[in-house]
Amino acid sequence: MSDPLVRLYPAAYRAAHGQEIIDVHREMTADMPRPARLRADADLVAHALRVRLGLDSASPAGRFFALAAPFALAACAVGSGLRLTRxxxxxxxxxxxxxxxxxxxxGAWILYMLLSLxxxxxxxxxxxxxxGPGxxxxxxxxxxxxxxxxxxGAHVYExxxxxxxxxxxxxAVVLVCPPDRxxxxxxxxxxxAMAAVGWFPVVVVNAGAYTGAFGVTTDYGAWPLLVLAFTGAVLALRARSSGLREMGAMAVSAPPLVAYSCATVWGDLRPVLGTFLLLSxxxxxxxFLQTVRRRS
Incomplete structure (x- = not known):
């Protein structure tokens, strides 16, 4: 069963590792019941497709989405959390x-809130x-x-x-992340940490507890996006990288916060465009800072 599945790998990869994959897969699935064997075959197919699409953990794209996936989850938690607390x-x-x-x-709104929770x-x-479960x-x-x-209807919930x-x-970002990363x-x-900093001050301001909390006087939906951008810069500085990969990962993670910002300001794109300009x-x-650091 595994021989046809191995053909899903690219030719070069199959030539280098095909026999090893076949031997390991056969040994691993020899005593498995049929449902477990089907799951193992599905895992093999998924890995083959990842390698063919350049999304395995060894590829640049795979490492990129491994970086983006946690922040995509954090961003969706911020967006859903702000919706719930509002x-x-x-x-x-x-x-x-x-x-x-x-x-x-x-009733649909109640269901919407439960799903956000x-x-x-x-x-x-x-x-x-x-x-996995989370x-x-x-x-x-x-x-x-x-x-x-x-x-x-999208207009119903504003x-x-x-x-x-x-x-x-x-x-999609979470699914594309390589399993071993x-x-x-x-x-x-x-x-x-990014989710907490992006969520809590906005909740305090929206609750009217303190209109100037943490320097957030008027939100416009941009505060979580600003926190996301700052997080990307911190990650880049710690990794001593150019920052392009980290900022790109933050941009890929940003759609839930972009949607929240647009909804907050009734479709005005200026805060969102300003935030993406800030990312750049x-x-x-x-x-520039990394170049200066290397030369010094």
């Missing part, structure tokens, strides 16, 4: 009893050490929110059509 703040600050408000709320829980689980929960939540919004598109892009502790910790400027500045 709704909860509205419930808490309204003079009407919470029970009355919930009774009058559309699932995204947040999944992202936290993934970034705290259990990548990413699976977050992915289901993202696909669910996209489905609910498309079914109800989120804009970008939100379901951003959800699908985030799922998922759950990196250092990157997960950095992504978790910070990448250039990081490259």
């Amino acid at each position: 709704w909860y703040t509205g419930l808490a600050l309204s003079p009407a009893p919470v029970r009355v408000q919930l009774h009058a709320t559309d 699932l995204v947040c829980v999944g992202a936290v689980v993934a970034l705290t050490g259990r990548w 990413a699976g929960l977050a992915g289901c939540g993202l696909l669910g929110t996209a489905a609910v919004q498309w079914a109800a 989120e804009g059509a970008l939100t379901p598109v951003a959800a699908l892009l985030t799922v 998922r759950g990196d502790r250092r990157l997960s910790a950095a992504a978790g 400027v910070m990448a250039a500045l990081t490259a």
Whole structure:
């Protein structure tokens, strides 16, 4: 069974490693029940396709998406978390009893909020050490929110059509990440810190607790994007790289925050365009600092 599957690998890779792959796969699956053997075959096919598409862990693209995936999960957690806390703040600050408000709320909206909660829980689980189950929960939540919004109409929740598109892009980034590079502790910790800094000040401001909290006087949806850009610069400086790879990974991770920003300012693209300009400027500045450091 494994011989035809090995043909899915590129010719050069098959010539170098094909026999070894066949021998290991046969030995590994010799005593497996049929369902387990099918899963092993599926893993082999997935690896072959990754190698053919240049998305394995040894390729530049694979390493790029391995860097982007934790921050994509963190970004979707920030977007979903802000959506949840904004709704909860509205419930808490309204003079009407919470029970009355919930009774009058559309059932699809309740489902939308529950799926957003699932995204947040999944992202936290993934970034705290259990990548597989956490990413699976977050992915289901993202696909669910996209489905609910498309079914109800993007205009219904004032989120804009970008939100379901951003959800699908985030799922794609997480899936493309090579399996053996998922759950990196250092990157997960950095992504978790980015999510906390991007989420908490906005919640404080939106709750009206302190309108000048952390220097965020007017949000416009740009604060989480600014935190993401700053995180990319810090990663580049620590890695002593040019910054292009890190800033590119932050840009790939940004769609949930872009959708949140556009929804916050009713489709005004200026904060988003300004943030992507900032990403470019910070990448250039990081490259300049690395050049100066090498020469000194």
